[in-house]
Amino acid sequence: MRKDLVFGMAGSGGDGIVSAGDSLLQAAAAEGYHGVMTKSFGSQIRGGESSCRVRISTEPILNPGGNLDVAVALNWEDFLKFGAELPVSGTTVVIYEAATGIPENQIPLVGVTPLQVIAVPIAAMAKETAGTERAKNTVVLGLIAGWFGIGAVAVMKGIRKKLAKKGEELVEANQRAFDAGRAFAMEHPLKASMNVVASETKGQVKLITDGNDMCAAAAIFAGCQFFGGYPITPSTEIMQFFTDHVWKYGGSVLQAEDEIAGIGAAVGASFAGKKSMTATSGPGLSLKSEMMGLASIAELPLVIVDVQRGGPSTGLPTKTEQSDLFAACFSAHGDVIRPVLAPTSVADMFRITIEAFNIAEHYQTPVIVLSDQEIAARKETLDPIDTTQFKIINRLVPAGADLQDYKRFKQTDNHISPISHPGMIGGTYLASGIEHVESGAPTNSGSVHARMNDKRTKKFEPLKDRKDLFEVTGNPNAPIAMVAWGSIAGVCREALAMAQAEGLDVKLLVPYLLYPVAEGVYNDFFASVQKGLVIEQTHLAQTFKLLRMHIDLPKGLKPLARSGANPFLPSEIVAALKTLVSELQRSHEGNLQPQE
Amino acid sequence: MSATGTCEYQPKDYKSDLKPIWCPGCGDFSVVQGIYRALAAVGRPPHEIAFVSGIGCSSRIPGYTTAYGFNSVHGRSLPIAQGIKLANPDLLVLAAGGDGDGFSIGGGHIAHLIRRNMDITYIVMDNQIYGLTKGQLSPTSQKGRVTCTSRFGSLEEPVNPLLYVLAYGAGFVAQASPTDLVGMAATIEEAIRYPGFAFVNIQSPCVTYGEEAQQIKGLKAISETLASLGHNPADRLAAMDLAQHYGEKLHLGVFYRNPEPPPTYGDLVKERQVLLSKDALPKERILDLFIKK
Ligand SMILES: Cc1ncc(C[n+]2csc(CCOP(=O)(O)OP(=O)(O)O)c2C)c(N)n1
Ligand code: SF4
Numbered sequence: 023m024r025k026d027l028v029f030g031m032a033g034s035g036g037d038g039i040v041s042a043g044d045s046l047l048q049a050a051a052a053e054g055y056h057g058v059m060t061k062s063f064g065s066q067i068r069g070g071e072s073s074c075r076v077r078i079s080t081e082p083i084l085n086p087g088g089n090l091d092v093a094v095a096l097n098w099e100d101f102l103k104f105g106a107e108l109p110v111s112g113t114t115v116v117i118y119e120a121a122t123g124i125p126e127n128q129i130p131l132v133g134v135t136p137l138q139v140i141a142v143p144i145a146a147m148a149k150e151t152a153g154t155e156r157a158k159n160t161v162v163l164g165l166i167a168g169w170f171g172i173g174a175v176a177v178m179k180g181i182r183k184k185l186a187k188k189g190e191e192l193v194e195a196n197q198r199a200f201d202a203g204r205a206f207a208m209e210h211p212l213k214a215s216m217n218v219v220a221s222e223t224k225g226q227v228k229l230i231t232d233g234n235d236m237c238a239a240a241a242i243f244a245g246c247q248f249f250g251g252y253p254i255t256p257s258t259e260i261m262q263f264f265t266d267h268v269w270k271y272g273g274s275v276l277q278a279e280d281e282i283a284g285i286g287a288a289v290g291a292s293f294a295g296k297k298s299m300t301a302t303s304g305p306g307l308s309l310k311s312e313m314m315g316l317a318s319i320a321e322l323p324l325v326i327v328d329v330q331r332g333g334p335s336t337g338l339p340t341k342t343e344q345s346d347l348f349a350a351c352f353s354a355h356g357d358v359i360r361p362v363l364a365p366t367s368v369a370d371m372f373r374i375t376i377e378a379f380n381i382a383e384h385y386q387t388p389v390i391v392l393s394d395q396e397i398a399a400r401k402e403t404l405d406p407i408d409t410t411q412f413k414i415i416n417r418l419v420p421a422g423a424d425l426q427d428y429k430r431f432k433q434t435d436n437h438i439s440p441i442s443h444p445g446m447i448g449g450t451y452l453a454s455g456i457e458h459v460e461s462g463a464p465t466n467s468g469s470v471h472a473r474m475n476d477k478r479t480k481k482f483e484p485l486k487d488r489k490d491l492f493e494v495t496g497n498p499n500a501p502i503a504m505v506a507w508g509s510i511a512g513v514c515r516e517a518l519a520m521a522q523a524e525g526l527d528v529k530l531l532v533p534y535l536l537y538p539v540a541e542g543v544y545n546d547f548f549a550s551v552q553k554g555l556v557i558e559q560t561h562l563a564q565t566f567k568l569l570r571m572h573i574d575l576p577k578g579l580k581p582l583a584r585s586g587a588n589p590f591l592p593s594e595i596v597a598a599l600k601t602l603v604s605e606l607q608r609s610h611e612g613n614l615q616p617q618e
Numbered sequence: 619m620s621a622t623g624t625c626e627y628q629p630k631d632y633k634s635d636l637k638p639i640w641c642p643g644c645g646d647f648s649v650v651q652g653i654y655r656a657l658a659a660v661g662r663p664p665h666e667i668a669f670v671s672g673i674g675c676s677s678r679i680p681g682y683t684t685a686y687g688f689n690s691v692h693g694r695s696l697p698i699a700q701g702i703k704l705a706n707p708d709l710l711v712l713a714a715g716g717d718g719d720g721f722s723i724g725g726g727h728i729a730h731l732i733r734r735n736m737d738i739t740y741i742v743m744d745n746q747i748y749g750l751t752k753g754q755l756s757p758t759s760q761k762g763r764v765t766c767t768s769r770f771g772s773l774e775e776p777v778n779p780l781l782y783v784l785a786y787g788a789g790f791v792a793q794a795s796p797t798d799l800v801g802m803a804a805t806i807e808e809a810i811r812y813p814g815f816a817f818v819n820i821q822s823p824c825v826t827y828g829e830e831a832q833q834i835k836g837l838k839a840i841s842e843t844l845a846s847l848g849h850n851p852a853d854r855l856a857a858m859d860l861a862q863h864y865g866e867k868l869h870l871g872v873f874y875r876n877p878e879p880p881p882t883y884g885d886l887v888k889e890r891q892v893l894l895s896k897d898a899l900p901k902e903r904i905l906d907l908f909i910k911k
Contacts, residue, residue: 229908270898283697290701454689
């Protein structure tokens with residue numbers, strides 16, 4: 023019996039691969055498992071190849087998993103296009119469409135011998151039982167239910183619900199296809215049982231959502247009343263969620279004519295006193311940079327979500343990367359600090375988005391939530407979240423004496439000035455992108471500029487002491503360390519557990535706050551470190567360089583960086599850690615002096 | 619405010635303490651006077667007004683009023699103004715700026731505010747030159763015009779601001795001139811009162827980089843009020859016809875006012891909010907949306 027299974031499936035556009043993945047995930051949730059599903063598409067709009075990977079476990083899941091335990095290929099050409107996204111190993115059971123005509127001993131997986139390979143006449147079974155090849159995905163679900171013990175009841179329950187409107191006929195056809203799949207599995211047992219242990223939490227409520235929807239829901243929860251944006255993959259679903267829901271809460275959403283107008287409207291809404299947000303991906307972030315500078319100097323709260331994809335330019339629109347880090351920290355000109363936060367999972371997205379609004383409101387600043395395609399599009403099963411534990415912060419509004427001789431940009435001890443908005447008697451002022459004195463009046467004075475720059479950057483100092491925006495796991499005094507953020511952090515958490523299980527003395531730092539760089543937190547973390555890795559999905563090792571810009575890093579700290587589209591595998595990271603350990607041992611052996 | 623609680627405002631109530639830094643004789647001085655008068659006539663208190671601009675000499679204008687001002691970035695007054703209006707539909711929202719700001723860098727936005735019938739009044743101070751950056755060609759400069767970026771004469775036809783907004787279906791389109799302050803104030807007032815997107819083009823001569831023809835004397839010579847021509851502002855085609863004369867004639871007054879203004883974007887937003895509010899889960903339960911039953 024297994025505690026964890028990773029399925030990978032690929033086919034052509036019409037094969038219903040993603041919908042099968044959805045059904046599997048939902049069935050797993052209904053049966054009490056934790057699950058994660060990621061999808062990946064080719065570059066065609068429709069009809070191209072598509073794939074999904076579903077990981078199911080009795081324990082909470084930190085990443086989509088490494089090598090597949092089960093590979094389903096409806097079409098080898100499509101499957102192979104996802105190469106490293108769907109890695110097959112010596113322990114994988116491969117199920118494929120018999121109609122491809124490829125004999126089992128000749129499947130085109132170069133250099134790997136899977137545990138077992140089974141050709142199944144999937145299309146023929148669909149045709150025979152449901153009268154249409156479109157039921158291929160239901161046959162696959164039946165096979166999975168039969169071989170791996172997942173979804174025997176729940177899958178058909180889900181399908182029934184989904185198809186109820188389309189008539190009993192279609193439901194029955196799918197039931198037959200599903201049963202045929204199961205029957206085939208029973209008649210052709212696997213070499214080794216791969217059934218998953220029954221979950222103890224069967225029947226308990228689970229949420230299923232992806233990072234984008236979670237982000238939008240969190241924003242509305244945090245009190246966001248306005249969204250201005252422009253469609254771009256993979257961020258668009260955030261705007262879609264707003265258009266479905268924000269009106270109910272008295273807010274509104276604008277699909278603007280471009281990214282500049284989208285963020286401009288959000289800046290305007292914030293000036294008018296409402297919490298507001300925009301979301302985009304790389305190319306859109308570039309367009310928004312002038313407005314981000316404006317919001318910084320006008321000290322207006324604003325949340326900007328950047329769902330990273332491969333760049334530069336249009337790059338890899340449907341694949342994940344972490345390479346917008348520099349852009350998030352530094353785009354827009356002048357001396358300016360803009361807090362950058364990164365969630366590591368769908369569940370995190372709730373907390374981090376709320377945090378982004380809280381920081382934006384408290385510090386009167388634009389804040390970037392640096393999501394990525396992987397988190398944005400991956401579906402996770404989640405245990406219900408107690409939303410009442412989250413504190414919501416609103417901007418400091420002037421009252422009483424403050425409004426007598428109101429100064430919008432008044433110097434205060436913590437550099438934060440009460441902020442009025444149109445409609446407030448006594449609070450009128452000029453907001454501007456041009457440098458201004460405390461009242462808001464424009465100035466050309468270099469000394470005022472220096473003072474205001476000081477106000478606008480010093481106000482962020484307390485952020486760096488927010489220990490809750492960092493997570494350290496593993497032995498706090500370990501000599502070997504990892505630093506990782508965003509979706510890669512999940513991979514590293516799992517690598518940490520694997521490494522520890524093998525006896526390595528390792529620790530992991532996951533920053534949720536990427537910028538401003540909290541020197542103190544890193545210095546404390548690095549104190550015991552002799553060797554380490556900054557693990558990131560960028561080509562230029564942007565995270566490593568950002569840290570090096572601010573901190574004297576331990577000499578043994580190196581980047582482990584590569585660009586998208588393929589995330590690191592936990593096993594790959596463990597191997598890299600082992601190399602560090604042996605390097606460390608060798609250097610100790612070479613050193614005759616005892617180490618203090 | 620009077621003792622009875624009714625508000626009566628004088629133009630000076632809208633004048634801020636900031637001293638304009640425009641060149642002496644700049645047309646924008648007169649535009650700001652026209653705005654003070656129009657606002658007093660409308661009578662909304664300054665704190666209920668949001669006045670947004672982009673960047674340029676003309677875009678300094680919000681700072682010279684007592685309203686909530688926003689002197690933003692080049693070309694983007696309109697997106698910001700509409701965000702303000704959407705966030706708080708009760709505000710009176712004005713946007714203003716130069717011809718470069720509005721028709722060059724920000725030219726893409728106008729069509730969309732018109733489409734959405736945003737209830738915003740947009741005033742362009744059209745000096746047919748870039749003032750703040752010291753005399754470059756603007757989108758409304760005449761063809762052949764010599765400037766520091768067109769030393770041998772411009773090769774481009776000018777944008778016709780009036781036709782541009784009429785073509786996109788603006789509900790209110792007017793033109794004014796600093797030579798007629800009273801008329802200008804009345805036109806701006808009417809624009810503010812129009813429920814929906816209202817556009818006022820104001821010939822505002824740049825005395826520093828402008829050409830003779832644009833200076834006050836020249837303006838008078840080519841001015842003609844639309845009222846004196848017997849123009850019917852409900853007639854959109856006639857308005858377009860007259861608008862063809864941009865550059866040769868300075869027609870003053872209302873070119874077009876939609877006699878049956880359609881609902882504004884704000885009205886439609888409100889409708890939708892009311893319609894859907896009954897479906898709202900309490901915010902603490904918003905994640906219930908993700909429970910698959
Ligand atoms: C993105 C950007 N590009 C260019 C500029 C420089 N710039 C400032 S004002 C201006 C043009 C001003 O012309 P106009 O809008 O007609 O206003 P005027 O000064 O004539 O009133 C330009 C090009 C800028 N501030 N921002
Ligand atoms: S440069 Fe021209 S537009 Fe600018 S203030 Fe001077 S006269 Fe006015």
